[in-house]
Amino acid sequence: MKKIMTLLFLFSSIISYAQMKAEDVKTFTLENGMKFLVVEDFSIPNANMYLFYKVGSRNEYQGITGLSHFFEHMMFNGAKKYGPKVFDQVMEFNGGANNAYTTQDLTVYTNWFPASSAEIIFDLEGDRISSLSIDPKMVESERGVVLSERRTGLENSPWRNIIESVNASAFKEHPYHWSVIGYEDDMKNWTQKDLELYFKMYYAPNNCVVVVSGAMKFERVKALAKKYLGSIPAQAAPPKIHIKEPKQTGERRITVQKDVANPYLVIGYHTPEAKHEDFYALSILNSILSSGQSSRLYSSLVDKKQLSTAVFTSYRENFDPTLFYFYTSANKDVNEVDIENAIYEELDKIKVNGITEKELQKIKNQKLMEFYGQIETINGKSNNLGTYELFFGDYKKMFEAPENFNKISIEDVQKVAKKYFKKSNRTVGVLKTNVED
Amino acid sequence: MKGLKKILVFICILATTFTSINAQNYTLPEYTNFKLNNGLTVYLMEQHDVPLISVSAIIPAGAIYDGDKSGLAQLTAAALKHGTQNYSKAKIDETLDFIGASVNASASKEFAGLSSKFAAKDKSNVMTIIKELLIHPIFDENEFSKEKSRLLTELERQKESPSSVIRTYFDELLYGEHVYSNSLTGTIATVEKITIDDVKNFYTNNYIPNNAAISIVGDFNSNEMKKIVTTLFSSWEKGNSSSTNLVSKPIKKPTSEKVLLINKEDAKETTFYIGAPGVARNNKDIVAIQVVNTLFGGRFTSMLNAELRTNSGLTYGARSHFTNYKNGGAFYISTFTANKTTEQTIDLTLEVLNRLHTNGLDEKLLTSAKNYVKGQFPPRYETIGQLSYFLTEMFWYNFDESFINDFEKNVDGLTLEKAKKIIGTYFPKDKYQFVLIGKASEIEKIANKYGTVKRFNIKD
Numbered sequence: 001m002k003k004i005m006t007l008l009f010l011f012s013s014i015i016s017y018a019q020m021k022a023e024d025v026k027t028f029t030l031e032n033g034m035k036f037l038v039v040e041d042f043s044i045p046n047a048n049m050y051l052f053y054k055v056g057s058r059n060e061y062q063g064i065t066g067l068s069h070f071f072e073h074m075m076f077n078g079a080k081k082y083g084p085k086v087f088d089q090v091m092e093f094n095g096g097a098n099n100a101y102t103t104q105d106l107t108v109y110t111n112w113f114p115a116s117s118a119e120i121i122f123d124l125e126g127d128r129i130s131s132l133s134i135d136p137k138m139v140e141s142e143r144g145v146v147l148s149e150r151r152t153g154l155e156n157s158p159w160r161n162i163i164e165s166v167n168a169s170a171f172k173e174h175p176y177h178w179s180v181i182g183y184e185d186d187m188k189n190w191t192q193k194d195l196e197l198y199f200k201m202y203y204a205p206n207n208c209v210v211v212v213s214g215a216m217k218f219e220r221v222k223a224l225a226k227k228y229l230g231s232i233p234a235q236a237a238p239p240k241i242h243i244k245e246p247k248q249t250g251e252r253r254i255t256v257q258k259d260v261a262n263p264y265l266v267i268g269y270h271t272p273e274a275k276h277e278d279f280y281a282l283s284i285l286n287s288i289l290s291s292g293q294s295s296r297l298y299s300s301l302v303d304k305k306q307l308s309t310a311v312f313t314s315y316r317e318n319f320d321p322t323l324f325y326f327y328t329s330a331n332k333d334v335n336e337v338d339i340e341n342a343i344y345e346e347l348d349k350i351k352v353n354g355i356t357e358k359e360l361q362k363i364k365n366q367k368l369m370e371f372y373g374q375i376e377t378i379n380g381k382s383n384n385l386g387t388y389e390l391f392f393g394d395y396k397k398m399f400e401a402p403e404n405f406n407k408i409s410i411e412d413v414q415k416v417a418k419k420y421f422k423k424s425n426r427t428v429g430v431l432k433t434n435v436e437d
Numbered sequence: 438m439k440g441l442k443k444i445l446v447f448i449c450i451l452a453t454t455f456t457s458i459n460a461q462n463y464t465l466p467e468y469t470n471f472k473l474n475n476g477l478t479v480y481l482m483e484q485h486d487v488p489l490i491s492v493s494a495i496i497p498a499g500a501i502y503d504g505d506k507s508g509l510a511q512l513t514a515a516a517l518k519h520g521t522q523n524y525s526k527a528k529i530d531e532t533l534d535f536i537g538a539s540v541n542a543s544a545s546k547e548f549a550g551l552s553s554k555f556a557a558k559d560k561s562n563v564m565t566i567i568k569e570l571l572i573h574p575i576f577d578e579n580e581f582s583k584e585k586s587r588l589l590t591e592l593e594r595q596k597e598s599p600s601s602v603i604r605t606y607f608d609e610l611l612y613g614e615h616v617y618s619n620s621l622t623g624t625i626a627t628v629e630k631i632t633i634d635d636v637k638n639f640y641t642n643n644y645i646p647n648n649a650a651i652s653i654v655g656d657f658n659s660n661e662m663k664k665i666v667t668t669l670f671s672s673w674e675k676g677n678s679s680s681t682n683l684v685s686k687p688i689k690k691p692t693s694e695k696v697l698l699i700n701k702e703d704a705k706e707t708t709f710y711i712g713a714p715g716v717a718r719n720n721k722d723i724v725a726i727q728v729v730n731t732l733f734g735g736r737f738t739s740m741l742n743a744e745l746r747t748n749s750g751l752t753y754g755a756r757s758h759f760t761n762y763k764n765g766g767a768f769y770i771s772t773f774t775a776n777k778t779t780e781q782t783i784d785l786t787l788e789v790l791n792r793l794h795t796n797g798l799d800e801k802l803l804t805s806a807k808n809y810v811k812g813q814f815p816p817r818y819e820t821i822g823q824l825s826y827f828l829t830e831m832f833w834y835n836f837d838e839s840f841i842n843d844f845e846k847n848v849d850g851l852t853l854e855k856a857k858k859i860i861g862t863y864f865p866k867d868k869y870q871f872v873l874i875g876k877a878s879e880i881e882k883i884a885n886k887y888g889t890v891k892r893f894n895i896k897d
Contacts, residue, residue: 089738092808092809096809097736113812144750145750145753148753155599261590261594295534309594365536372487378816
């Protein structure tokens with residue numbers, strides 16, 4: 001890949017991104033609808049392959065909650081050519097490693113391998129996408145694995161517990177109501193038939209975007225894709241998710257009992273999906289609040305008032321309207337109500353007075369450094385290109401993001417703060433030991 | 438980005454039935470190093486792919502020097518950012534945040550480390566701040582007391598998560614009287630006693646340039662950077678390295694099976710380690726050990742994970758690890774399982790370890806592990822941050838670029854016969870050391886099976 005050095009001018013509104021441009025991404029779509037994004041990068045002799053399937057816990061319903069994630073596991077448990085356990089054995093024998101993750105919206109499979117082993121990786125993927133075999137014996141042992149995954153998550157982090165409760169209260173109808181891992185009783189009762197239907201409905205080439213980055217020529221990727229994935233038939237598009245979460249009309253509060261030293265607090269405000277025009281302003285607001293020790297919430301809650309030991313906020317890409325989260329863990333002998341009020345106080349300041357020009361510039365500078373971080377590795381490139389292609393509808397939006405952030409004004413940030421940070425729009429969750437007082 | 442220069446070499450292994458993956462020989466990119474008059478070792482490596490710079494510093498100020506003030510090294514490293522002669526804490530935070538730069542300082546068992554990443558155009562600004570933190574910290578009392586109070590709360594909170602505390606228990610059990618047993622985070626009892634004067638003394642005694650190194654990797658001109666570093670860091674005063682070499686004291690080997698049972702009343706699962714003494718970082722067999730550990734418990738299809746996860750569904754994951762320090766190290770297996778499958782899982786773990794000794798490996802497995810570690814090697818040195826850290830590691834553990842340059846050769850040189858010796862020499866057969874964190878009322882009887890039990894409460 002051609003790399004051009006450009007100096008950065010801190011206060012210039014046009015920032016050039018030196019090392020990677022939209023033109024460096026080449027694409028093709030197989031006849032069956034499977035779309036590929038390819039980045040040639042010979043800086044290390046390795047390559048990767050990220051497969052983004054448009055299926056997540058959002059596509060489930062009560063009775064099969066957690067199935068998307070379980071399916072992610074089952075994709076490693078045997079197909080026609082490469083039987084149970086063989087997928088991983090063959091991949092590792094050829095110097096490759098893999099993983100996968102499931103979110104509310106997506107299931108993503110990630111393969112990392114020496115470029116010289118690329119052909120076998122395409123063969124492995126082609127085999128499991130075209131002819132997965134769901135072995136009932138593997139279903140049972142894998143059920144134990146995901147139950148252990150759920151248990152160890154809850155055992156080691158109270159956050160998981162309280163976040164699940166906040167989501168369940170904030171989303172009463174939309175499938176973001178349940179967690180990606182699922183309900184324990186659903187997990188114990190998924191059937192063979194559920195899995196087979198799921199595979200047929202969602203694991204179609206036309207429901208998948210593939211990103212390949214690394215030491216491979218575009219033509220080679222294309223040839224391997226045609227050879228191993230080209231003959232897999234397309235399928236009818238999966239059913240649309242028609243449920244829209246009704247507007248929240250009053251504050252919701254939820255308390256969870258767990259034996260902890262000090263309380264945990266999670267607050268979620270309904271905010272829009274990634275494609276919404278307010279996305280960039282909200283994303284900047286997210287950084288203003290909690291990125292770095294000079295951020296609004298850290299300096300107030302942790303440093304000055306010493307109410308919390310840590311505070312984070314998050315606002316992430318989703319297909320459907322989502323939540324803007326506040327997470328904080330209480331300092332010793334602090335009442336969580338005081339922390340909650342301190343957060344509202346900071347939000348009110350932004351709603352009333354806005355943010356400063358310097359603050360806004362700080363976040364724009366940070367976004368630029370973030371961008372560099374995201375494309376520093378071949379894995380970062382694949383993951384981020386896929387994220388933009390899926391959530392924003394076009395991978396080119398990744399390259400436009402810095403410009404889109406630069407367009408945001410002080411007024412835009414204040415406007416979204418006023419629009420979304422309303423009492424009636426929030427769900428407040430507290431996890432603590434004593435819930436009887 | 439350009440992490441490693443690549444020369445493609447195709448090796449045909451005709452002698453064995455199982456093909457080795459095409460080997461790719463890498464060499465560490467060129468770098469220069471020099472010493473300042475005060476003894477500070479400096480490494481410079483130019484990498485011009487992206488307009489960024491990464492800095493790593495390594496200082497002999499780890500938790501092994503804590504004495505009875507466990508947690509002191511960690512607190513001292515954190516306190517470097519509490520303000521300097523020329524910069525208040527607020528000014529440091531604002532300056533770095535504004536340009537999207539990161540500067541982090543923390544302690545590990547043997548050393549303290551500083552790592553930083555910033556845009557190349559900000560180099561004089563950030564390098565000056567790094568110099569201030571390392572040479573002119575003022576250790577503001579008010580900031581220290583806030584940091585300490587947060588740490589105390591966090592220490593209490595950690596007890597809610599078995600995976601966060603199990604390593605500390607294990608190190609205490611395995612290393613006993615040796616300084617490697619010192620807890621990095623400290624305990625509530627030890628941290629409560631630490632004062633600002635302790636921190637100042639710890640800094641004066643241990644933050645000395647003559648046993649430290651700083652490496653800078655990224656988009657700069659080496660001659661210019663050499664001048665910058667020389668100007669900034671030459672005023673760092675040489676100190677006396679501590680007269681006794683704490684780590685060189687022998688580590689007493691366990692003479693019998695021991696079990697630490699940590700009761701967590703609300704536990705739904707048992708989190709456990711099974712371990713034994715390991716090896717130092719400069720062990721001549723370190724690469725071979727890594728290859729064998731890969732197939733025993735270092736990857737998804739490893740013997741451990743295949744048995745405990747894939748075949749039986751007892752756990753989400755099981756791994757084995759070697760941690761290596763200057764003068765010793767540890768081997769341990771880590772996993773977790775539901776309360777009621779605790780005994781079955783521990784028995785199976787021991788059986789798999791036993792199988793490694795009795796059945797050994799075959800040619801196909803060994804080839805697979807060799808291909809895997811070679812194939813996964815280049816991404817470990819892909820970024821400027823990874824490269825700058827590697828240079829400081831090289832300094833600390835006294836090895837050189839041949840670790841990278843000869844890595845493939847060393848991996849390829851591992852024969853079945855040698856692998857057998859590696860297993861016999863470095864993988865334990867008996868006198869296992871156990872840490873079990875779980876619901877004692879349900880697992881105490883099981884614990885008794887494996888050795889002499891000492892029981893504690895996680896809240897103690």
